[in-house]
Amino acid sequence: MKWTIVVGRYDKDQPAGSGYPPPFESAAAKRYQTFEVDLPEHAMVLDALIQVREYQDESLAVRCACRSAICGSCAMWINGHANLACTSKLRDFTVDGKVTVESPPSMPPIRDLVCDMTPFWQKNRQVRPWLEGKEPVPAGEEYRVPNAAMENLIQEVGCISCGACLMDCESFAVNQNFLGPAALAKAYRYTADPRDAETRDRLKTYSEPDGVWDCTHCYECVQQCPKGVAPLEQILKLRRMAVEEGFTNNAGTRHAYAFAESVKDSGRLNELTLMPKSFGLLNIRAQLQSLPAAFNMARAGKLPPLIHKKIPGLARIKSIFAKVGGKFK
Numbered sequence: 001m002k003w004t005i006v007v008g009r010y011d012k013d014q015p016a017g018s019g020y021p022p023p024f025e026s027a028a029a030k031r032y033q034t035f036e037v038d039l040p041e042h043a044m045v046l047d048a049l050i051q052v053r054e055y056q057d058e059s060l061a062v063r064c065a066c067r068s069a070i071c072g073s074c075a076m077w078i079n080g081h082a083n084l085a086c087t088s089k090l091r092d093f094t095v096d097g098k099v100t101v102e103s104p105p106s107m108p109p110i111r112d113l114v115c116d117m118t119p120f121w122q123k124n125r126q127v128r129p130w131l132e133g134k135e136p137v138p139a140g141e142e143y144r145v146p147n148a149a150m151e152n153l154i155q156e157v158g159c160i161s162c163g164a165c166l167m168d169c170e171s172f173a174v175n176q177n178f179l180g181p182a183a184l185a186k187a188y189r190y191t192a193d194p195r196d197a198e199t200r201d202r203l204k205t206y207s208e209p210d211g212v213w214d215c216t217h218c219y220e221c222v223q224q225c226p227k228g229v230a231p232l233e234q235i236l237k238l239r240r241m242a243v244e245e246g247f248t249n250n251a252g253t254r255h256a257y258a259f260a261e262s263v264k265d266s267g268r269l270n271e272l273t274l275m276p277k278s279f280g281l282l283n284i285r286a287q288l289q290s291l292p293a294a295f296n297m298a299r300a301g302k303l304p305p306l307i308h309k310k311i312p313g314l315a316r317i318k319s320i321f322a323k324v325g326g327k328f329k
């Protein structure tokens with residue numbers, strides 16, 4: 001069966017021109033090259049790339065090892081989203097007669113389909129992905145935990161560190177310092193482990209800027225993760241733990257409280273008060289930083305109404321809050 005595959009080619013050493021997708025390089029160094037391959041109906045995108053490299057262009061750079069969704073090395077952009085090439089069927093990704101593959105623009109490119117994973121590994125290291133022992137283990141013994149205590153962590157343990165979640169993370173795309181979905185999911189794995197002694201210290205660190213509260217719930221990480229780790233869900237668990245431990249003096253927690261308060265009081269979000277309540281009215285710097293976004297919203301006719309009205313049937317909303325209980329009962 002014939003397949004058409006369009007490959008983003010890039011060579012760091014070629015002279016750059018007017019713009020590889022920002023922020024890393026310029027586009028002139030990147031070009032798209034089309035290849036035809038003959039493969040069975042059930043073939044994967046990686047099969048096509050390997051055939052190209054073996055029989056048509058040996059200079060094509062592609063990273064892979066296990067070909068079984070274990071090593072995580074073949075994550076790349078396929079039709080504009082991060083996927084493992086070894087588990088992506090050509091027939092599922094062929095659109096208008098072709099499949100387009102390229103290095104994800106959110107990561108520094110090295111060559112062709114190979115990107116530099118340094119940002120990914122740096123973020124992983126930052127969250128201290130190891131257990132900080134509670135007390136020295138007596139010689140010849142080991143830490144033992146009940147199975148039930150580990151069930152909660154199984155989801156994250158499935159991570160193969162392919163980086164697909166970070167490649168498509170909307171927050172990382174605008175803030176390179178954001179810890180990102182994979183690292184935060186790993187952070188949860190160690191924070192919630194009953195053998196770890198640094199729970200409070202970890203939660204304090206993860207609650208700081210560029211941490212758990214910088215996630216925008218775009219769900220790209222949940223969608224792209226090939227192993228069902230659902231990093232966003234682990235981030236939400238970390239947020240809950242941090243609030244329960246009292247780490248609430250930050251813009252993220254205030255934002256969440258202001259959001260809930262507004263919905264409880266009027267049935268809808270009051271966007272005009274959200275910023276001041278999240279960052280503090282006297283935080284002039286934050287207010288000024290939000291001005292460009294406010295102007296853009298005004299230009300697009302998306303400014304919220306100046307008079308915030310309650311919705312009809314507000315009592316039903318209030319009854320939901322009362323039922324859920326907690327701070328907003």
Ligand code: FES
Pocket residue numbers: 063064065066067068069070071072073074075084085086087
């Ligand atoms: S080649 Fe190992 S995960 Fe795809």
